[in-house]
Amino acid sequence: MLKKLFGWEMRFTYKPYGITCVVFAALTIVLPLFFGKHPSRLSASFLVFVFGICVGLILMATFVFMLQGYRNSLRTPEGSLFFTVPARTSTVLLAKVLVAFVWLIVVFVLLLAASFVNAHAPVGTSLQEIQAAFWEHANVLIPLLLGTLLAMITFIVLLYFCITSAHFSFWRKVGGLIGILAFCGVCAGEIFILVYFEMNMANLGQYLNRAHTQPLVTMNQFFTGTALWVPVILMAVILGLLFWGTCQLLEQTTARR
Amino acid sequence: MRFAGKEVLKGLSLRIPRGQIVGLLGPNGAGKTTLLRILSVLLKGWHGQAVVAGQEIGQASKAKVSYLPDKPSLANWMRVQDAVHFYAEFFADFDQAKAQTLLTRLHLDAQSKIGGLSKGTVEKVQVVLTMSRKAELYLLDEPISGVDPAAREVIMDTILSQYEEDSTIILSTHMVQEVERIFDSVVFLKEGQVVLQDAVETLREEHQESIDDLFKEVFRC
Numbered sequence: 001m002l003k004k005l006f007g008w009e010m011r012f013t014y015k016p017y018g019i020t021c022v023v024f025a026a027l028t029i030v031l032p033l034f035f036g037k038h039p040s041r042l043s044a045s046f047l048v049f050v051f052g053i054c055v056g057l058i059l060m061a062t063f064v065f066m067l068q069g070y071r072n073s074l075r076t077p078e079g080s081l082f083f084t085v086p087a088r089t090s091t092v093l094l095a096k097v098l099v100a101f102v103w104l105i106v107v108f109v110l111l112l113a114a115s116f117v118n119a120h121a122p123v124g125t126s127l128q129e130i131q132a133a134f135w136e137h138a139n140v141l142i143p144l145l146l147g148t149l150l151a152m153i154t155f156i157v158l159l160y161f162c163i164t165s166a167h168f169s170f171w172r173k174v175g176g177l178i179g180i181l182a183f184c185g186v187c188a189g190e191i192f193i194l195v196y197f198e199m200n201m202a203n204l205g206q207y208l209n210r211a212h213t214q215p216l217v218t219m220n221q222f223f224t225g226t227a228l229w230v231p232v233i234l235m236a237v238i239l240g241l242l243f244w245g246t247c248q249l250l251e252q253t254t255a256r257r
Numbered sequence: 258m259r260f261a262g263k264e265v266l267k268g269l270s271l272r273i274p275r276g277q278i279v280g281l282l283g284p285n286g287a288g289k290t291t292l293l294r295i296l297s298v299l300l301k302g303w304h305g306q307a308v309v310a311g312q313e314i315g316q317a318s319k320a321k322v323s324y325l326p327d328k329p330s331l332a333n334w335m336r337v338q339d340a341v342h343f344y345a346e347f348f349a350d351f352d353q354a355k356a357q358t359l360l361t362r363l364h365l366d367a368q369s370k371i372g373g374l375s376k377g378t379v380e381k382v383q384v385v386l387t388m389s390r391k392a393e394l395y396l397l398d399e400p401i402s403g404v405d406p407a408a409r410e411v412i413m414d415t416i417l418s419q420y421e422e423d424s425t426i427i428l429s430t431h432m433v434q435e436v437e438r439i440f441d442s443v444v445f446l447k448e449g450q451v452v453l454q455d456a457v458e459t460l461r462e463e464h465q466e467s468i469d470d471l472f473k474e475v476f477r478c
Contacts, residue, residue, distance in 0.1 A: 004346050011339075012332060077328040083299055084330075085347040086319040252302040 005095035028114035283446035323392035333372030
Protein backbone atom coordinates (compact mmCIF):
# COMPACT_ATOMS: atom_id res chain seq x y z
CA MET A 1 0.00 0.00 0.00
CA LEU A 2 2.84 2.38 0.90
CA LYS A 3 4.45 1.78 -2.49
CA LYS A 4 1.21 2.57 -4.32
CA LEU A 5 0.55 5.66 -2.23
CA PHE A 6 4.13 6.80 -2.77
CA GLY A 7 3.80 6.35 -6.55
CA TRP A 8 0.58 8.31 -6.75
CA GLU A 9 1.85 11.01 -4.41
CA MET A 10 4.86 11.39 -6.73
CA ARG A 11 2.51 11.74 -9.69
CA PHE A 12 0.53 14.37 -7.79
CA THR A 13 3.63 16.42 -6.98
CA TYR A 14 6.14 15.95 -9.79
CA LYS A 15 5.09 18.95 -11.87
CA PRO A 16 5.81 21.91 -9.57
CA TYR A 17 8.93 20.32 -8.05
CA GLY A 18 10.18 19.00 -11.40
CA ILE A 19 9.84 22.31 -13.22
CA THR A 20 11.55 24.19 -10.37
CA CYS A 21 14.43 21.70 -10.30
CA VAL A 22 14.93 21.86 -14.07
CA VAL A 23 14.96 25.69 -14.03
CA PHE A 24 17.37 25.68 -11.09
CA ALA A 25 19.69 23.19 -12.78
CA ALA A 26 19.62 25.20 -16.00
CA LEU A 27 20.54 28.42 -14.23
CA THR A 28 23.11 27.15 -11.75
CA ILE A 29 24.67 24.12 -13.42
CA VAL A 30 24.26 24.34 -17.19
CA LEU A 31 24.73 28.12 -17.42
CA PRO A 32 28.04 28.27 -15.45
CA LEU A 33 29.34 25.18 -17.27
CA PHE A 34 28.61 26.81 -20.60
CA PHE A 35 29.92 30.24 -19.74
CA GLY A 36 32.80 28.77 -17.76
CA LYS A 37 34.33 27.89 -21.10
CA HIS A 38 33.97 31.49 -22.19
CA PRO A 39 34.96 33.47 -19.07
CA SER A 40 35.08 36.73 -20.99
CA ARG A 41 31.34 36.56 -21.66
CA LEU A 42 30.21 36.41 -18.08
CA SER A 43 31.98 37.42 -14.91
CA ALA A 44 32.40 34.98 -12.05
CA SER A 45 30.81 37.46 -9.65
CA PHE A 46 27.68 37.52 -11.81
CA LEU A 47 27.52 33.71 -11.74
CA VAL A 48 27.84 33.74 -7.95
CA PHE A 49 25.11 36.40 -7.78
CA VAL A 50 22.77 34.30 -9.96
CA PHE A 51 23.68 31.25 -7.89
CA GLY A 52 22.79 33.00 -4.62
CA ILE A 53 19.42 34.16 -5.90
CA CYS A 54 18.61 30.74 -7.37
CA VAL A 55 19.47 28.95 -4.13
CA GLY A 56 17.17 31.29 -2.20
CA LEU A 57 14.38 30.83 -4.73
CA ILE A 58 14.56 27.05 -4.92
CA LEU A 59 14.58 26.71 -1.13
CA MET A 60 11.60 29.05 -0.85
CA ALA A 61 9.73 27.27 -3.66
CA THR A 62 10.35 23.85 -2.09
CA PHE A 63 9.05 25.11 1.23
CA VAL A 64 5.92 26.59 -0.40
CA PHE A 65 5.18 23.43 -2.45
CA MET A 66 5.58 21.27 0.62
CA LEU A 67 3.33 23.49 2.70
CA GLN A 68 0.72 23.94 -0.02
CA GLY A 69 0.68 20.28 -1.05
CA TYR A 70 -0.01 19.02 2.44
CA ARG A 71 -2.49 21.76 3.24
CA ASN A 72 -4.41 20.97 0.05
CA SER A 73 -4.51 17.31 0.96
CA LEU A 74 -6.30 18.27 4.17
CA ARG A 75 -8.52 21.04 2.95
CA THR A 76 -9.45 20.41 -0.65
CA PRO A 77 -11.70 17.73 -2.16
CA GLU A 78 -8.77 16.57 -4.31
CA GLY A 79 -6.84 15.77 -1.18
CA SER A 80 -9.63 13.65 0.21
CA LEU A 81 -8.98 11.06 -2.50
CA PHE A 82 -6.02 9.64 -0.54
CA PHE A 83 -7.97 9.50 2.69
CA THR A 84 -10.75 7.37 1.18
CA VAL A 85 -8.41 4.54 0.19
CA PRO A 86 -8.24 1.59 2.58
CA ALA A 87 -4.95 2.54 4.21
CA ARG A 88 -3.91 3.53 7.71
CA THR A 89 -3.58 7.24 8.39
CA SER A 90 0.07 6.66 9.28
CA THR A 91 0.70 4.99 5.89
CA VAL A 92 -0.88 7.90 4.01
CA LEU A 93 1.17 10.35 6.08
CA LEU A 94 4.37 8.33 5.62
CA ALA A 95 3.88 8.32 1.84
CA LYS A 96 3.50 12.10 1.87
CA VAL A 97 6.57 12.55 4.06
CA LEU A 98 8.68 10.23 1.90
CA VAL A 99 7.70 12.00 -1.31
CA ALA A 100 8.50 15.41 0.19
CA PHE A 101 11.81 13.95 1.43
CA VAL A 102 12.67 12.61 -2.02
CA TRP A 103 12.07 16.06 -3.51
CA LEU A 104 14.16 17.66 -0.76
CA ILE A 105 16.96 15.21 -1.54
CA VAL A 106 16.72 16.07 -5.24
CA VAL A 107 16.97 19.76 -4.34
CA PHE A 108 19.84 19.00 -1.94
CA VAL A 109 21.77 17.07 -4.61
CA LEU A 110 21.16 19.84 -7.12
CA LEU A 111 22.42 22.37 -4.59
CA LEU A 112 25.57 20.30 -4.05
CA ALA A 113 26.11 19.92 -7.79
CA ALA A 114 25.51 23.62 -8.35
CA SER A 115 27.87 24.49 -5.47
CA PHE A 116 30.56 22.30 -6.94
CA VAL A 117 30.15 23.73 -10.45
CA ASN A 118 30.10 27.29 -9.14
CA ALA A 119 33.09 26.68 -6.85
CA HIS A 120 34.97 24.89 -9.58
CA ALA A 121 34.46 27.55 -12.23
CA PRO A 122 35.78 30.64 -10.41
CA VAL A 123 38.05 29.03 -7.75
CA GLY A 124 39.17 25.91 -9.54
CA THR A 125 38.43 23.36 -6.82
CA SER A 126 38.52 19.89 -8.30
CA LEU A 127 36.26 16.96 -7.45
CA GLN A 128 39.32 15.04 -6.16
CA GLU A 129 40.12 17.85 -3.72
CA ILE A 130 36.55 17.85 -2.42
CA GLN A 131 36.59 14.05 -2.10
CA ALA A 132 39.91 14.16 -0.23
CA ALA A 133 38.59 16.83 2.11
CA PHE A 134 35.45 14.76 2.75
CA TRP A 135 37.33 11.56 3.68
CA GLU A 136 39.80 13.51 5.81
CA HIS A 137 36.90 14.67 8.02
CA ALA A 138 34.65 11.66 7.48
CA ASN A 139 34.26 10.96 11.22
CA VAL A 140 32.64 14.37 11.61
CA LEU A 141 30.96 14.65 8.23
CA ILE A 142 29.17 11.28 8.26
CA PRO A 143 27.16 11.91 11.46
CA LEU A 144 26.72 15.48 10.24
CA LEU A 145 25.32 14.23 6.95
CA LEU A 146 23.05 11.74 8.70
CA GLY A 147 21.97 14.48 11.07
CA THR A 148 21.22 16.73 8.12
CA LEU A 149 19.10 14.05 6.44
CA LEU A 150 17.24 13.43 9.69
CA ALA A 151 16.82 17.16 10.17
CA MET A 152 15.30 17.36 6.67
CA ILE A 153 12.71 14.66 7.44
CA THR A 154 12.07 16.21 10.85
CA PHE A 155 11.50 19.56 9.18
CA ILE A 156 8.92 18.01 6.83
CA VAL A 157 7.11 16.21 9.64
CA LEU A 158 7.26 19.34 11.80
CA LEU A 159 5.65 21.31 8.99
CA TYR A 160 2.93 18.69 8.60
CA PHE A 161 2.41 18.58 12.36
CA CYS A 162 1.92 22.36 12.45
CA ILE A 163 -0.48 22.40 9.49
CA THR A 164 -2.50 19.56 11.03
CA SER A 165 -2.53 21.41 14.38
CA ALA A 166 -3.77 24.55 12.67
CA HIS A 167 -6.48 22.47 10.99
CA PHE A 168 -7.78 21.13 14.31
CA SER A 169 -11.39 22.21 14.75
CA PHE A 170 -10.77 23.31 18.36
CA TRP A 171 -8.90 26.45 17.25
CA ARG A 172 -10.19 26.85 13.73
CA LYS A 173 -10.57 30.64 14.05
CA VAL A 174 -6.89 31.17 14.85
CA GLY A 175 -5.69 28.11 12.92
CA GLY A 176 -2.84 29.78 11.02
CA LEU A 177 -1.53 31.41 14.18
CA ILE A 178 -1.56 28.08 16.03
CA GLY A 179 0.42 26.54 13.17
CA ILE A 180 3.06 29.28 13.33
CA LEU A 181 3.24 29.08 17.15
CA ALA A 182 3.58 25.29 17.03
CA PHE A 183 6.36 25.62 14.45
CA CYS A 184 8.25 28.21 16.52
CA GLY A 185 7.67 26.22 19.72
CA VAL A 186 9.00 22.95 18.40
CA CYS A 187 11.95 24.69 16.70
CA ALA A 188 12.80 26.48 19.95
CA GLY A 189 12.48 23.18 21.82
CA GLU A 190 14.81 21.42 19.39
CA ILE A 191 17.39 24.21 19.57
CA PHE A 192 17.16 24.29 23.38
CA ILE A 193 17.71 20.54 23.67
CA LEU A 194 20.70 20.60 21.33
CA VAL A 195 22.31 23.73 22.84
CA TYR A 196 21.70 22.45 26.38
CA PHE A 197 23.33 19.18 25.46
CA GLU A 198 26.35 20.89 23.86
CA MET A 199 26.77 23.24 26.84
CA ASN A 200 26.66 20.38 29.30
CA MET A 201 29.26 18.54 27.32
CA ALA A 202 31.46 21.64 27.28
CA ASN A 203 30.99 22.15 31.05
CA LEU A 204 31.80 18.54 31.67
CA GLY A 205 35.00 18.83 29.69
CA GLN A 206 36.06 22.04 31.49
CA TYR A 207 35.31 20.45 34.86
CA LEU A 208 37.34 17.40 34.04
CA ASN A 209 40.27 19.54 32.86
CA ARG A 210 40.13 21.88 35.88
CA ALA A 211 40.12 18.95 38.25
CA HIS A 212 43.33 17.77 36.62
CA THR A 213 41.62 14.47 36.13
CA GLN A 214 42.58 12.45 33.17
CA PRO A 215 39.46 12.59 31.00
CA LEU A 216 38.49 9.43 29.24
CA VAL A 217 38.62 11.29 25.98
CA THR A 218 39.61 14.80 25.01
CA MET A 219 36.92 17.24 23.96
CA ASN A 220 37.86 16.93 20.32
CA GLN A 221 37.76 13.16 20.43
CA PHE A 222 34.47 13.25 22.27
CA PHE A 223 32.77 15.63 19.87
CA THR A 224 34.01 13.93 16.77
CA GLY A 225 33.06 10.56 18.20
CA THR A 226 30.12 9.87 20.48
CA ALA A 227 28.86 13.40 20.96
CA LEU A 228 28.06 13.98 17.32
CA TRP A 229 25.77 10.96 17.34
CA VAL A 230 23.76 12.16 20.32
CA PRO A 231 22.07 15.04 18.43
CA VAL A 232 21.33 12.55 15.65
CA ILE A 233 19.60 10.23 18.13
CA LEU A 234 17.77 13.17 19.71
CA MET A 235 16.63 14.28 16.28
CA ALA A 236 15.33 10.77 15.56
CA VAL A 237 13.36 10.80 18.83
CA ILE A 238 11.87 14.23 18.01
CA LEU A 239 11.01 12.98 14.52
CA GLY A 240 9.24 9.91 15.93
CA LEU A 241 7.26 12.00 18.39
CA LEU A 242 6.23 14.53 15.73
CA PHE A 243 5.14 11.76 13.35
CA TRP A 244 3.13 10.06 16.07
CA GLY A 245 1.60 13.41 17.10
CA THR A 246 0.62 14.23 13.51
CA CYS A 247 -1.04 10.81 13.11
CA GLN A 248 -2.96 11.34 16.35
CA LEU A 249 -4.12 14.77 15.22
CA LEU A 250 -5.16 13.39 11.82
CA GLU A 251 -7.12 10.66 13.59
CA GLN A 252 -8.91 13.25 15.65
CA THR A 253 -9.64 15.75 12.96
CA THR A 254 -11.29 15.54 9.58
CA ALA A 255 -9.58 14.62 6.37
CA ARG A 256 -11.47 17.23 4.50
CA ARG A 257 -13.74 20.24 4.72
CA MET B 258 -20.92 15.65 16.48
CA ARG B 259 -19.77 19.28 16.71
CA PHE B 260 -18.56 21.23 13.72
CA ALA B 261 -17.07 24.74 13.99
CA GLY B 262 -18.59 25.10 17.46
CA LYS B 263 -22.05 24.00 16.31
CA GLU B 264 -23.62 20.64 17.06
CA VAL B 265 -24.33 19.04 13.69
CA LEU B 266 -25.63 15.56 14.54
CA LYS B 267 -27.48 15.12 17.83
CA GLY B 268 -28.24 11.70 19.28
CA LEU B 269 -28.68 10.28 15.81
CA SER B 270 -29.78 6.66 15.76
CA LEU B 271 -30.33 5.01 12.42
CA ARG B 272 -30.55 1.43 11.18
CA ILE B 273 -30.57 0.81 7.44
CA PRO B 274 -31.34 -2.69 6.17
CA ARG B 275 -29.17 -4.31 3.51
CA GLY B 276 -30.23 -4.22 -0.13
CA GLN B 277 -32.15 -0.96 -0.08
CA ILE B 278 -31.83 2.36 -1.84
CA VAL B 279 -32.29 4.92 0.89
CA GLY B 280 -32.85 8.60 0.34
CA LEU B 281 -31.18 10.78 2.93
CA LEU B 282 -33.23 13.91 2.61
CA GLY B 283 -33.00 17.25 4.29
CA PRO B 284 -32.40 20.92 3.66
CA ASN B 285 -28.92 22.43 3.49
CA GLY B 286 -27.12 22.15 6.80
CA ALA B 287 -29.24 19.23 8.04
CA GLY B 288 -26.15 17.07 8.53
CA LYS B 289 -26.47 14.80 5.49
CA THR B 290 -22.91 15.33 4.25
CA THR B 291 -21.51 15.05 7.78
CA LEU B 292 -23.24 11.69 8.25
CA LEU B 293 -21.94 10.36 4.92
CA ARG B 294 -18.42 11.57 5.70
CA ILE B 295 -18.54 9.80 9.05
CA LEU B 296 -19.59 6.57 7.33
CA SER B 297 -16.85 6.96 4.73
CA VAL B 298 -14.27 7.57 7.50
CA LEU B 299 -13.39 11.01 6.17
CA LEU B 300 -14.67 12.69 9.28
CA LYS B 301 -13.18 11.76 12.59
CA GLY B 302 -13.22 13.00 16.14
CA TRP B 303 -16.93 12.32 16.73
CA HIS B 304 -18.52 10.36 19.52
CA GLY B 305 -20.68 7.31 19.06
CA GLN B 306 -20.77 4.06 17.14
CA ALA B 307 -21.23 3.39 13.46
CA VAL B 308 -21.31 -0.10 12.00
CA VAL B 309 -21.14 -0.95 8.30
CA ALA B 310 -21.89 -4.55 7.26
CA GLY B 311 -21.33 -5.76 10.81
CA GLN B 312 -18.01 -4.00 11.15
CA GLU B 313 -17.20 -0.87 13.12
CA ILE B 314 -16.17 1.86 10.72
CA GLY B 315 -12.45 2.34 10.32
CA GLN B 316 -9.66 1.42 7.94
CA ALA B 317 -11.17 -2.00 7.12
CA SER B 318 -14.65 -0.61 6.43
CA LYS B 319 -13.22 1.72 3.76
CA ALA B 320 -12.82 -1.34 1.56
CA LYS B 321 -16.56 -2.04 1.81
CA VAL B 322 -17.77 1.50 1.24
CA SER B 323 -17.84 3.28 -2.10
CA TYR B 324 -18.15 6.99 -1.56
CA LEU B 325 -19.13 9.65 -4.05
CA PRO B 326 -18.30 13.05 -2.54
CA ASP B 327 -20.42 16.12 -3.09
CA LYS B 328 -17.50 17.94 -4.70
CA PRO B 329 -15.15 16.60 -7.40
CA SER B 330 -12.26 14.80 -5.73
CA LEU B 331 -10.28 14.03 -8.88
CA ALA B 332 -7.24 16.19 -9.53
CA ASN B 333 -7.36 18.47 -12.55
CA TRP B 334 -4.12 17.08 -14.02
CA MET B 335 -5.55 13.55 -14.15
CA ARG B 336 -6.93 12.03 -17.29
CA VAL B 337 -10.09 9.96 -16.93
CA GLN B 338 -7.89 6.92 -17.53
CA ASP B 339 -5.62 7.91 -14.62
CA ALA B 340 -8.62 8.10 -12.32
CA VAL B 341 -9.66 4.60 -13.42
CA HIS B 342 -6.13 3.33 -12.70
CA PHE B 343 -6.15 5.02 -9.30
CA TYR B 344 -9.35 3.22 -8.30
CA ALA B 345 -8.12 -0.06 -9.80
CA GLU B 346 -4.91 0.12 -7.77
CA PHE B 347 -6.43 0.94 -4.43
CA PHE B 348 -9.78 -0.83 -4.40
CA ALA B 349 -9.72 -4.60 -4.79
CA ASP B 350 -13.43 -4.62 -5.64
CA PHE B 351 -13.07 -2.18 -8.52
CA ASP B 352 -14.15 -3.65 -11.85
CA GLN B 353 -12.01 -1.99 -14.50
CA ALA B 354 -13.85 -3.60 -17.41
CA LYS B 355 -17.16 -2.38 -16.04
CA ALA B 356 -15.73 1.12 -15.71
CA GLN B 357 -14.52 1.09 -19.33
CA THR B 358 -17.93 -0.12 -20.52
CA LEU B 359 -19.69 2.60 -18.56
CA LEU B 360 -17.33 5.27 -19.85
CA THR B 361 -18.06 4.20 -23.42
CA ARG B 362 -21.79 4.06 -22.76
CA LEU B 363 -21.76 7.56 -21.33
CA HIS B 364 -19.58 8.83 -24.22
CA LEU B 365 -16.76 9.77 -21.87
CA ASP B 366 -13.33 9.97 -23.44
CA ALA B 367 -10.77 8.15 -21.26
CA GLN B 368 -8.01 10.46 -22.53
CA SER B 369 -9.78 13.68 -21.48
CA LYS B 370 -8.23 15.71 -18.71
CA ILE B 371 -10.42 16.17 -15.66
CA GLY B 372 -9.55 19.88 -15.60
CA GLY B 373 -11.00 20.34 -19.07
CA LEU B 374 -14.33 18.66 -18.36
CA SER B 375 -17.60 20.35 -17.39
CA LYS B 376 -18.99 19.89 -13.89
CA GLY B 377 -21.68 17.50 -15.14
CA THR B 378 -19.12 15.38 -17.01
CA VAL B 379 -16.82 15.16 -13.98
CA GLU B 380 -19.85 14.12 -11.95
CA LYS B 381 -20.55 11.36 -14.50
CA VAL B 382 -16.92 10.18 -14.28
CA GLN B 383 -17.13 10.07 -10.49
CA VAL B 384 -20.41 8.13 -10.64
CA VAL B 385 -18.80 5.64 -13.03
CA LEU B 386 -15.85 5.17 -10.66
CA THR B 387 -18.03 4.85 -7.58
CA MET B 388 -20.51 2.44 -9.14
CA SER B 389 -17.78 0.29 -10.74
CA ARG B 390 -16.88 -0.99 -7.30
CA LYS B 391 -18.61 -4.06 -5.90
CA ALA B 392 -19.10 -2.40 -2.55
CA GLU B 393 -21.49 -3.36 0.22
CA LEU B 394 -22.46 0.22 0.84
CA TYR B 395 -22.60 3.08 -1.66
CA LEU B 396 -22.66 6.57 -0.23
CA LEU B 397 -23.72 9.09 -2.84
CA ASP B 398 -23.59 12.67 -1.68
CA GLU B 399 -25.67 14.98 -3.88
CA PRO B 400 -24.83 13.13 -7.10
CA ILE B 401 -27.10 15.32 -9.23
CA SER B 402 -26.73 18.77 -7.74
CA GLY B 403 -25.46 21.35 -10.18
CA VAL B 404 -25.85 19.22 -13.29
CA ASP B 405 -28.32 19.72 -16.13
CA PRO B 406 -31.54 17.67 -16.30
CA ALA B 407 -30.24 15.47 -19.15
CA ALA B 408 -27.11 14.58 -17.18
CA ARG B 409 -29.26 13.96 -14.08
CA GLU B 410 -31.22 11.30 -15.97
CA VAL B 411 -28.03 9.63 -17.15
CA ILE B 412 -26.52 9.67 -13.66
CA MET B 413 -29.63 8.24 -12.02
CA ASP B 414 -29.93 5.53 -14.68
CA THR B 415 -26.27 4.62 -14.23
CA ILE B 416 -26.72 4.32 -10.47
CA LEU B 417 -29.83 2.18 -10.86
CA SER B 418 -28.40 -0.10 -13.52
CA GLN B 419 -25.07 -0.68 -11.81
CA TYR B 420 -26.21 -1.20 -8.26
CA GLU B 421 -25.88 -4.74 -6.89
CA GLU B 422 -29.07 -6.21 -5.43
CA ASP B 423 -27.49 -7.13 -2.10
CA SER B 424 -25.75 -3.79 -1.59
CA THR B 425 -27.15 -0.71 0.04
CA ILE B 426 -27.20 2.78 -1.39
CA ILE B 427 -27.58 5.88 0.73
CA LEU B 428 -28.18 8.83 -1.53
CA SER B 429 -28.34 12.29 -0.05
CA THR B 430 -30.13 15.06 -1.86
CA HIS B 431 -32.48 17.95 -1.49
CA MET B 432 -33.68 17.57 -5.10
CA VAL B 433 -36.30 15.03 -4.14
CA GLN B 434 -38.56 15.16 -7.17
CA GLU B 435 -35.84 13.99 -9.56
CA VAL B 436 -34.84 10.94 -7.56
CA GLU B 437 -37.77 9.77 -5.48
CA ARG B 438 -38.67 7.13 -8.06
CA ILE B 439 -35.61 5.07 -7.15
CA PHE B 440 -35.94 5.07 -3.35
CA ASP B 441 -37.11 2.10 -1.31
CA SER B 442 -37.15 4.13 1.87
CA VAL B 443 -36.29 7.64 3.01
CA VAL B 444 -34.78 9.29 6.05
CA PHE B 445 -35.68 12.91 6.71
CA LEU B 446 -32.92 14.71 8.53
CA LYS B 447 -33.46 18.07 10.20
CA GLU B 448 -30.88 19.93 12.26
CA GLY B 449 -28.94 16.73 12.82
CA GLN B 450 -31.87 14.61 13.93
CA VAL B 451 -34.03 12.04 12.20
CA VAL B 452 -37.55 13.44 11.95
CA LEU B 453 -39.03 10.73 9.73
CA GLN B 454 -37.93 7.33 8.48
CA ASP B 455 -40.05 4.83 6.61
CA ALA B 456 -40.57 2.94 3.39
CA VAL B 457 -41.54 5.14 0.47
CA GLU B 458 -44.72 3.21 -0.28
CA THR B 459 -45.87 3.40 3.33
CA LEU B 460 -45.30 7.13 3.44
CA ARG B 461 -47.13 7.69 0.17
CA GLU B 462 -50.13 5.66 1.38
CA GLU B 463 -50.20 7.26 4.82
CA HIS B 464 -49.88 10.84 3.63
CA GLN B 465 -51.52 10.49 0.23
CA GLU B 466 -48.84 12.60 -1.38
CA SER B 467 -45.51 12.23 -3.11
CA ILE B 468 -42.23 12.21 -1.18
CA ASP B 469 -41.39 15.55 -2.75
CA ASP B 470 -44.59 17.10 -1.38
CA LEU B 471 -44.02 15.49 1.99
CA PHE B 472 -40.49 16.87 2.00
CA LYS B 473 -41.81 20.39 1.32
CA GLU B 474 -44.37 19.98 4.08
CA VAL B 475 -41.90 18.74 6.67
CA PHE B 476 -39.23 21.30 5.90
CA ARG B 477 -41.48 24.31 5.25
CA CYS B 478 -39.91 27.39 6.79
